[in-house]
Amino acid sequence: MGVDASSLTNKQIRDSICVLIGPLNTKNIPLVPETTFSIDLDLDSLTVMDLVASIEDEYEIVLPLNMLPDMENIQQVADAVEKIVKGQ
Amino acid sequence: MSKDLFEKFDDHPMVKAHRLLPEGMPDPSAVRMDEVHSQTEATIDGRRTILVGTNNYMGMTFNEEALEAAHDALRNFGTGTTGSRVLNGTYIGHTELEDTLREFYGTKHAMVFSTGYQANLGIVSSLAGKDDIVIIDADSHASIYDACAMGNATVTRFRHNDASDLEKRLSRLPAEAGKLVVVEGIYSMLGDRAPLIEIVAACKKYGASIAVDEAHSMGFCGETGRGIAQELGVEDEVDFIIGTFSKSVGTVGGFCVSNHPKFEQLRLVCRPYMFTASLPPSVVASARAAINALRYADNQRGALWDAANRLHAGLKGLGFKLATDKVESPIIAVCLEDAITVAECWSELLKAGVYVNTAFPPATPAGLYLLRCSVCAAHTSEQIDQIIEKFAQVAGKLGIRPNETRPSGEESKKEQDRPESDAAAATG
Numbered sequence A: 001m002g003v004d005a006s007s008l009t010n011k012q013i014r015d016s017i018c019v020l021i022g023p024l025n026t027k028n029i030p031l032v033p034e035t036t037f038s039i040d041l042d043l044d045s046l047t048v049m050d051l052v053a054s055i056e057d058e059y060e061i062v063l064p065l066n067m068l069p070d071m072e073n074i075q076q077v078a079d080a081v082e083k084i085v086k087g088q
Numbered sequence B: 001m002s003k004d005l006f007e008k009f010d011d012h013p014m015v016k017a018h019r020l021l022p023e024g025m026p027d028p029s030a031v032r033m034d035e036v037h038s039q040t041e042a043t044i045d046g047r048r049t050i051l052v053g054t055n056n057y058m059g060m061t062f063n064e065e066a067l068e069a070a071h072d073a074l075r076n077f078g079t080g081t082t083g084s085r086v087l088n089g090t091y092i093g094h095t096e097l098e099d100t101l102r103e104f105y106g107t108k109h110a111m112v113f114s115t116g117y118q119a120n121l122g123i124v125s126s127l128a129g130k131d132d133i134v135i136i137d138a139d140s141h142a143s144i145y146d147a148c149a150m151g152n153a154t155v156t157r158f159r160h161n162d163a164s165d166l167e168k169r170l171s172r173l174p175a176e177a178g179k180l181v182v183v184e185g186i187y188s189m190l191g192d193r194a195p196l197i198e199i200v201a202a203c204k205k206y207g208a209s210i211a212v213d214e215a216h217s218m219g220f221c222g223e224t225g226r227g228i229a230q231e232l233g234v235e236d237e238v239d240f241i242i243g244t245f246s247k248s249v250g251t252v253g254g255f256c257v258s259n260h261p262k263f264e265q266l267r268l269v270c271r272p273y274m275f276t277a278s279l280p281p282s283v284v285a286s287a288r289a290a291i292n293a294l295r296y297a298d299n300q301r302g303a304l305w306d307a308a309n310r311l312h313a314g315l316k317g318l319g320f321k322l323a324t325d326k327v328e329s330p331i332i333a334v335c336l337e338d339a340i341t342v343a344e345c346w347s348e349l350l351k352a353g354v355y356v357n358t359a360f361p362p363a364t365p366a367g368l369y370l371l372r373c374s375v376c377a378a379h380t381s382e383q384i385d386q387i388i389e390k391f392a393q394v395a396g397k398l399g400i401r402p403n404e405t406r407p408s409g410e411e412s413k414k415e416q417d418r419p420e421s422d423a424a425a426a427t428g
């Protein structure tokens, strides 16, 4: 990624996560901050894992497995990513 | 009234899959062997059945020396130790078995656990502490995932068997943090091998320690059967080899070998080693005899690879899609369309006198539905031919046209795009 991730706003991060979710959102569920991965989007754990990997690659960060239980919706992931990129 | 604690299982993927089994079909998770005639035959449902799903790769369950040694130990030392290795549960046999492992692997240290599951649980959770980072292959065995859940380390994964993905992820980690990479030599579900040379190189570049679980490669990979690390000539660069006695050694138990100068300290801190009873003396004695036999088991190794090649070629000839294009291990997994097809095929095979394993997501990687065969050195060519014949019959009977399972042009692409699995639920 070319841009300086640390200057991104929470909303920008959320939007880019939504872009990554796009191809997985086969039922075209409207994506809002509260949209959950397993219930609303009905993603199996396999797909969630792939999504995590692509978010990691997008920001060149590590989203530890230990954090997954606390990342149920889009906002929570955006917050976690923001915290990591700003902390770097 | 408080909630029924069992309610949560209603949505568990394994429970859901189980519920889908058609009425009257035998349950793949409830097979009973009433008599065991040899390493390759048992009586199931009153029928003499060829076993080709046992992980008994080297046929050690009926090895004469192992049987003899177990008998002697049983007589001389009793049926069990009734205690932990760190209390009253270390008999002479346990330390002799550790000597045997040290000799077999040519390492300075060896530690025996009560199962391979506990060996992974103990080694990974003890080595990687609060400020450390464990990096595991996404398709890791359940015991490795559980070890991560048990420990306090930060856990991250890389794409299955992808050394460059591992390297990329290592490069993102803080340089000063302690790092442990955990991989398997051969992966139990698909039978594919780890590119250990490249993985080891990535670990060295970033100063990470590496543990290799050789559960499904010990016995028949490498010149003297130590596993993939031996075969690929990277043993000196592997920090910890973890293994089990429940496959090629033909009994039960687990171990870890290493040259790390402080390895013995693990005996004082590793909870899955300390807080469980040690292996019974008879098991210890048979493990020791079997490991000694493995070193010189060139004939069995040859027979095993012959049987694996024969089965792979036969099933491929029938048009089945196999998990590995070439023979990478004695695990030959047949990929079918869906869970019902797997269950039906499995049950027809059983009725025809052939036992294989079934495996479904989320226990399988890439959402694959598998009939998983594991070949034994004791399988005769006639048995392998019979297995192939039964597969052909069953496919015919169920109207499965294996070569049409997937458009062939898609295959190579599919392979590349293979997503990571939720092997957290894996059982192999």
Ligand SMILES: Cc1ncc(COP(=O)(O)O)c(C=O)c1O
Residues within 6 Å of the ligand: B115, B116, B117, B118, B120, B141, B143, B184, B188, B213, B215, B216, B244, B245, B246, B252, B253, B254, B427, B428
């Ligand atoms: C890769 C792997 N590691 C560890 C184990 C656990 O071995 P054990 O049966 O000794 O607990 C298994 C088998 O179940 C396995 O497939």
